[in-house]
Amino acid sequence: MYVADGGVGAAPAAEPTFSGTQRLRIEPHAIPEALAAFREAHDRVARKVRELGSLPVRDWAGDPVSGETATQFTERTNGAGADSAMACLTGYQEQLHNAIESLKSAQADYLEIEGTNTARWGKY
Numbered sequence: 001m002y003v004a005d006g007g008v009g010a011a012p013a014a015e016p017t018f019s020g021t022q023r024l025r026i027e028p029h030a031i032p033e034a035l036a037a038f039r040e041a042h043d044r045v046a047r048k049v050r051e052l053g054s055l056p057v058r059d060w061a062g063d064p065v066s067g068e069t070a071t072q073f074t075e076r077t078n079g080a081g082a083d084s085a086m087a088c089l090t091g092y093q094e095q096l097h098n099a100i101e102s103l104k105s106a107q108a109d110y111l112e113i114e115g116t117n118t119a120r121w122g123k124y
Contacts, residue, residue, distance in 0.1 A: 026103070028110045035103045042096040049089050052077060 026034050057074045060066040077085040 031103055031107045038096055038100050038103060042093065042100060045089060045093045045096060049093055052086055
């Protein structure tokens with residue numbers, strides 16, 4: 001194995017320092033801007049996922065070393081492993097989608113409640 005035993009090793013990846021569910025608190029008046037930011041991020045990540053999916057990986061020099069390198073590169077980027085670039089990006093894309101859906105729901109709830117409250121202003 002050329003790549004596995006011939007490369008100058010990098011340090012193992014550090015594990016995340018957080019655990020459990022992460023929460024983001026947003027003031028109701030800031031929801032529209034937060035939605036716009038999350039949608040923009042989601043669109044950018046979706047574009048990268050499409051680009052990565054169509055990324056051609058070739059055997060650059062036509063020799064065993066570049067062939068193995070191309071294979072390893074493909075596995076690390078588009079492989080099915082949980083730490084592949086594709087898995088990481090699609091996981092992030094899903095998190096952004098879930099955040100957008102939560103913000104949309106919170107905005108609808110806020111508008112429903114505030115709409116009712118503003119209709120009562122000045123009556124009591």
